[in-house]
Amino acid sequence: MTPAYSPAELTLRELGINDPKQIDVEVIAWHLGAKVKYRPLKSCEARIVGRDDRAIISVDNTKTEERQRFSVGHELGHWHHHRGRCLICRSDDIGNVRKGAADPERVADGYAANLLMPWYIFNPFVGSFRSLSLGVLREAKKTFCVSLTAAGLRVIKSNRFPALLVCHTRAGRRWFRQSDQVLERWYVDLQQEQYNS
Template sequence: MMHRPQSAEDILRGLAICSPEEIDLEEIAFCQGAKVKYRELDGCEAYLLADATLGRAIISIDERANPLRQRFSLAHEIGHWERHRGQLLVCSKEDIGGSGSRKNGVSREKAANQFAAELLMPEFMLKPILRDYRRFNMHAVRQLASTFNTSKTAMAYRLVEMEKEPCILAAYSKSGYVWHISSKSIGHQWWPRRFLDPQSNAYSILFNGSRDDATMSDLDADTWFDVPGADRLEIGEQSFRVHDDLVMALLVARSERMLAD
């Protein structure tokens, strides 16, 4: 029988999963014909070995990764099993949960990342909960990440993608810009600077060892963007450290001039 890929939402609804605490990935994988094994992997974070003719698969996850990373990796591989059945896929750290900035259209890895986000943080569950949050900031991100058992980065990415407010999530290492995602309403010219400005909170966190921002600060937009007139606009920034050489900045638009025409 020909396999017809299902969306993450269809799988969840088909299993009558209605709340975040019910999202049991091992059980979901089993129901889709995949067995999950945790073991040490060399050179990758996860891989999928599948027999498409039998509709059976084995998903291997690196047991040394942290639990939240393992969880996203498993959701990612379930995505491959649904979307790319019959292929042997070995996924590196860069593939799983990356920005997905690939050329030549939507890559297999980007598709699997999108599926994972929709499986772990389904819109039909998130939207009703989001109504309880008047502002989009890291307080909301942290609470929702805890509720859905995801990382702060994954949740912030998902909320930017869902357009809770016109905003940008940008990642920087000490070498400079790594990736960013913008809400659809943000104009394309608002591309973050190549290097962090010393006046930004993210710079202080990454280079000076400052603590993660407890609240959102209002800064001149030219701190973050080399766009004419940015010095006359304000932007909200709240940043947090991911590890020693990676910081995330949540940037919230304060002016309609940052919106797309």
């Protein structure tokens, strides 16, 4: 049985990409009809403007390489899934996990994750480790040229290890993810008032 590939993974397969070092987002964007330009942006980290089968993706050149790559992947996600629609991503939309999976920003995030860390490459990579550690996440970050958070989320989603990833600030828990191997009784349910004593 042939595995089901995501749209981003199908593009990578079409280009013969089978190693993370081959994932050049500018080349992939060009293949999909989009030119990437880097310049300072004030109100967003990236944007795409397109017409017919051509587009220009502008990316904030003051951000890290990992962030720029994710931004290109995210905008390509909009190009694939939302072409012809007028979408405005505000800063509070970024990382807003309260919106559903069908939210255009979450869909574009998923496309970017599949483009930068395709399962057909990522699963064998993560499967080569016997246990999970920060070292594994750092190696994934380096190998796939993504942020540590993105690497952590992908490892969790791979369900290779029973693990939780929690983002917590002084104001309380912002979000958490768990692998399917984590029993419900271990779910994180931290209340902000517990820390206000």
